[in-house]
Amino acid sequence: MLTVRPVRTADLPAIERLAYDSGIGVTSLPADRDRLFERIQRSNSSFEHEATAGAGYEYYDFVLCDDGVVVGTAAVAAAAGFDEPFYSYRNEIFVHASRTLRVHNRVHVLNLCHDLTGMVQLCGFYVDPTHRQLGAELLSRARLMFIAGQRLRFGKRIIAEMQGLHDEQGQSPFWNAIGRIFFDMDFPQVEQAFISHSKSFIAELMPNYPIYVPLLPDEAQDAISQVHPDSERTCQILMREGFETDEYIDIFDGGAVLTADIDRLYTLQHSRLYRVEVVAALPGDAKPRLMANERCAKYVATLADSVLAADGCVQIGTEAAEALGVTAGAWIRATDLQLG
Amino acid sequence: MMIIRPIERNDLARFMALAEVAGVGMTSLPADEEWLAERIDRSVKSFAGELPQIEQGFIFVLEDTEHDRIAGTCAMEAAVGLKTPWYNYRIGTVVHASEELGVYKRHDALFLSNDHTGFTELCSLFMHPDYRAHRVGSLLSKSRLLFLAQFPDLFSDIVVAELRGVSDEAGQSPFWEGLGRHFFSMDFSRADTMTGLGEKTFVAELMPKHPIYIELLPEAAQAVIREPHPDTKPALKMLNAEGFRCEGYVDIFDGGPTVQAYAREIRAVRESRLSPVRVVPAASGEGERLLVCNTAFADFRVIVAYRAPGEQDVALSAEQAAALGVAEGDKVRCVPLSPTRRPGAE
16 A cells, blocks of 8 residues: 655665766755765754744655565755755846837746746655556645645645756766856766755856857757656656746756646645545445545555545545544545546 | 048949959948938038937948949948947856856856947948958058047947958858757848848847856857957957957847957057158158048048158148048148057066
8 A cells, every 4th residue: 555654764775776876967865875865854843833824944855665664755845045045047038129120039047036936836756666546646646635634834826847868878968068167077977066065066057147048059948948758757747736837947957947836736726525425345336535634743645546426525435544544533634546 | 542531422322333243241331322321421410410429320332433432341330229229249258156066157148248339349340351351441441440549429439340340152051950940930130131221129029038058059159259250350450450359248139259459559540640741853752651540530541652761741642632531731640551560478
């Protein structure tokens, strides 16, 4: 059975293994034991303490378990850039028009910005390749179910950075066209610097002036707002939720940064609270649904068959009830699978 | 005899013939009769003292009196950019460094500037190909410097000259291809023609407003920044010898260098002297080659004469004196045509 729950200190070795597997490009999941340990501690503390939107420090880290074995991890940061500057490129259009010449040019420009500072951020997403389908959807959307249940802990807007295009050697065409010139390092090197140094080096080295996109080589232009094939599924899940691309991109690899209004996300709009009925055997019309208890530190989400009864109850099996830690009469949140 | 004089209204047909020889790349001399007539009109009025300084433009022609031909032309704008904006790229340095990471990067960027607003410009130098072998190009070009020396109050403290940048035989400019084309949606020759005709507002409307990092441009474009067109190299060398330097300003279309100098420090200005005329039966063809001009404004004339070593005055034949409109004892301004190499000088 697939479940999602808050990370625990004991998960550290499993998380570390996932971090190594995730490889390059997932800068929010560094393969660095001390950093990971620190994050887990921060996550534990975030789940255990009261918080309201705008506080910012909170970082909620979740794990996906298959019959108790950790096979994925994903997190929600209450405020991107809370303790360090959060950079992105804003896609802008300048219009260069001349009436006398009858020329009307729309010029695409990248402008370094901190616009996304303070927004809720989905990050650190990685699932074992064996669980790319259902597991990925459960893990990704369990975070949104959590936000729905703990709405006051989160602000209005939410973002997710997608891994951009790079090849197996870690060469990113976008990085090679811009970043390499300003940082004097390879993409893998800057990933490392990003993990192990304060972000002030970005301010020191990044170009201050806007980048005119038409001046970039074609392969760099083509990488703008693209998503690495490994992250397509993740991206698809969020796009179905109502996330949008194109406004912001990652400053390193040009990958898409997805943005959305939290309250307009599919999970927030369509998940409902139901009263639990535990049944020994589910009827034949039972459907798999995402379900989550409404707790915080003891939050659990799972994917299980259920039946929505006419009286506002949800019928679930004993195994699901056990996984969610609920008994008959408790309230749980449920929603349909999007991709399946 | 070769005489440099202000252009006149009845020079139009011969001026047009010269412009037709000039062709693409000579933006300031388009073969457009109406436009040329206006330019002549403006020059005539400038020499007549009928225009305010911001509109003054002086055109000179080199006349071959023997063959009754115009061999070349050059011009000076008293002050550019005061009616419509005057644009250059200034190459500026931007340093990014991170002590923590041990990275120090120096970047050059192109900053769109109007820094030369109000400066005097040397422009529109063109020699008919038939005369290029005669070394009269530098005579023509430098005649303007004598005019500047004689009437400094008409001009600004700093004088600039834009030199044509690199383009191939098909009229393609690598700098334009790498930069301007993306913003203008037109080919180089058209843009170049339009600026030549003085339609520069479109530049403001279409050019990128933010600095351009040179390293983000294609290599072919980077390679020609500050580079003169091969045909322009002699002109650049001559200007350099007079003290003009490229201070990091380049043309926004072809990336060619703009050179500049303080008027009073230009060699031909600094070293020019007023000397009395001595009329002699036959002019010498030996000695130091001098550029000699009269001190008249509307009837300004320049010729080349020779001076024997040690002489203080200027010996002119009757024909030369007549060409300059001077008589025995009148003062003329003169300067050695070429810088003299002093021992120890570079």
